[in-house]
Amino acid sequence: MKFVDEFRDGRLAQTIARAIAAEATPDRRYAFMEFCGGHTHAISRYGVADLLPPQVRMIHGPGCPVCVLPIGRIDQAIHLALQRGVILCTYGDTLRVPASDGLSLLKAKARGADIRMVYSAADALALAQAEPQREVVFFAIGFETTTPPTALVLQQARRLDLRNFSVLCCHVLTPSAIGNILESPEVRELGTVPIDGFVGPAHVSTVIGSRPYEHFAEEYRKPVVIAGFEPLDVMQAILMLVRQVNDGRCEVENEFSRAVCRDGNLKAQQRVSEVFELRKSFEWRGLGVVPYSALRIREAYAEWDAERRYVLDYRGVPDHKACECGAILRGVKKPTDCKLFATVCTPENPMGSCMVSSEGGCAAHYTYGRHRERAA
Amino acid sequence: MCLAIPARVVEVLAEDQGIVDLGGIRKQISLELIDGAAVGDYVIVHVGYALSRLDPAEAERTLALFAAAEAAMNEGAADGAGGTAA
Numbered sequence A: 001m002k003f004v005d006e007f008r009d010g011r012l013a014q015t016i017a018r019a020i021a022a023e024a025t026p027d028r029r030y031a032f033m034e035f036c037g038g039h040t041h042a043i044s045r046y047g048v049a050d051l052l053p054p055q056v057r058m059i060h061g062p063g064c065p066v067c068v069l070p071i072g073r074i075d076q077a078i079h080l081a082l083q084r085g086v087i088l089c090t091y092g093d094t095l096r097v098p099a100s101d102g103l104s105l106l107k108a109k110a111r112g113a114d115i116r117m118v119y120s121a122a123d124a125l126a127l128a129q130a131e132p133q134r135e136v137v138f139f140a141i142g143f144e145t146t147t148p149p150t151a152l153v154l155q156q157a158r159r160l161d162l163r164n165f166s167v168l169c170c171h172v173l174t175p176s177a178i179g180n181i182l183e184s185p186e187v188r189e190l191g192t193v194p195i196d197g198f199v200g201p202a203h204v205s206t207v208i209g210s211r212p213y214e215h216f217a218e219e220y221r222k223p224v225v226i227a228g229f230e231p232l233d234v235m236q237a238i239l240m241l242v243r244q245v246n247d248g249r250c251e252v253e254n255e256f257s258r259a260v261c262r263d264g265n266l267k268a269q270q271r272v273s274e275v276f277e278l279r280k281s282f283e284w285r286g287l288g289v290v291p292y293s294a295l296r297i298r299e300a301y302a303e304w305d306a307e308r309r310y311v312l313d314y315r316g317v318p319d320h321k322a323c324e325c326g327a328i329l330r331g332v333k334k335p336t337d338c339k340l341f342a343t344v345c346t347p348e349n350p351m352g353s354c355m356v357s358s359e360g361g362c363a364a365h366y367t368y369g370r371h372r373e374r375a376a
Numbered sequence B: 001m002c003l004a005i006p007a008r009v010v011e012v013l014a015e016d017q018g019i020v021d022l023g024g025i026r027k028q029i030s031l032e033l034i035d036g037a038a039v040g041d042y043v044i045v046h047v048g049y050a051l052s053r054l055d056p057a058e059a060e061r062t063l064a065l066f067a068a069a070e071a072a073m074n075e076g077a078a079d080g081a082g083g084t085a086a
C-alpha cells in the first residue's frame, strides 16, 4: 500500500538503528516519551525497542484516548443508557472499559441498555434522524482528531433543529497533558521526570499543527519531533531526538511533513472553537485532575449538551491503590514495577488506565514485551 | 483507536462526501474538514473524516532522508572497518 509499505522497510529500519547506535553517546542515557497510543502500538508491534541501543529508552505516554477516559465518565454514559432510556452511541473501543459496580458499556447492553457502536459521529446523528421518537446521545471521546467531527455533527444538529440528539462531551487536549507530565504536584512527589524529549503525535498534529509544541521546547527545554505512525517514522524521529540532545538543541522538528504543517488544519480548528470552549478542569485516568485540559460544549449549543440536558453530575472513581500508572506515564516506573502487572491486572480485567486498550503502555508490554523478555 | 492508514480518494460525491480506497476496500467518508479534495489525492482518515491531505513530494523527501542515512552508513562502514555493509 502506497505511503505505508515504504515506511515499513525492515532493511532501512536496521540502517536507522545503526545510525542511532553510532550517534548515541554510550555513557549517557536518553529517555524519550512517545505521547501517542498509535506510536506505542507501532513501537511494540514492530519491535522498535529491540532495535535501540541500551542507552536509549522509550517511555509510553498517556496518548491513548480510551485509557485516559475516567471511570466516572463511563458511569455517566451507562447511567444515561440504563436509567434514562436513551440510545447511547459510542466508538467501539469504549465498550469493554470496566466501570463502577462491575459494569461496562458491554455489560450494560446485556442488561438491556440500548448501546450502539458507531464508526463515526455522523452515524450517531443519522440514527437520531432515523429514530425521531427516541433520544440519542453520542458519547464523544478522544483527542484533537475526533473533536472536529463532533463539532460538525453538533453544528448540523443545530441547523436541522434535531431535538432528540445530544453529545456527552469528553474531548481532551494533548498539549495540556504533555504539560502536566512535565509539571504537576505529582511530579514534585515522584522527583524529576527523566524525559529528554518527545515523539509528537501524528494525527493530532495534522489538526493542531506543530506550533503548539513550540511552547514546550522553549519553556521546558525539551526537544519535540513530530512523527508518522509507521516504524521508520518512529525510528527516524528517535534519531532526530538523539541529535538534538547531543547538540543541546530544544526545537520542534517535523518528521511527518507529508501530513503536518506548522498551522495544522485551520478549518477544523475553526469549527472546534465555534462549538467548544475550555473546561476549567477535567479528570484524566492515570494523570488525575488536569486544569484546562478538556473541552465542553458552548452555551449556544446547550440544547445538544447531554450534561446540561440530563443534569449530570460528575463523580470521580479512583483506580486500584496499587496502580502505578501515574508514575509509569511520567517515566519514573515501568509496567513491570507494578505489583498488579500481569497478575491481578490484565487486558481482560484492567485495574488501571495503561492496561485498558492495546495502545496503553501496560497492555502493549503485556501483549508484546513480556515474551521478548522471556526469550532474552 | 488512533490507528489509521492513508486512503486514496476514488470518488468525490455531493455534500462533501467521498469514496476512498483503503487497501482494496471502498469506504464512504466525509471530506468536510479539508478543502478541494480531488480524485487521486491521498488523505488521512480518522473516524470517518479526512483530517488532512498527504503531500507526495514531502513523502518523497522523507524517504530520501532515509536513503541518505543508508548511503552515509554504508560509506562509514566501508571507510571504517573496510567491510561490506549489510
Ligand code: SF4
Pocket (backbone or CB within 6 Å): A320, A322, A323, A324, A325, A328, A335, A338, A339, A340, A341, A342, A345, A346, A350, A351, A352, A353, A354, A355, A356, A362
Ligand atoms: S499493570 Fe495495571 S494496575 Fe499496574 S500500573 Fe499498569 S494499569 Fe495500573
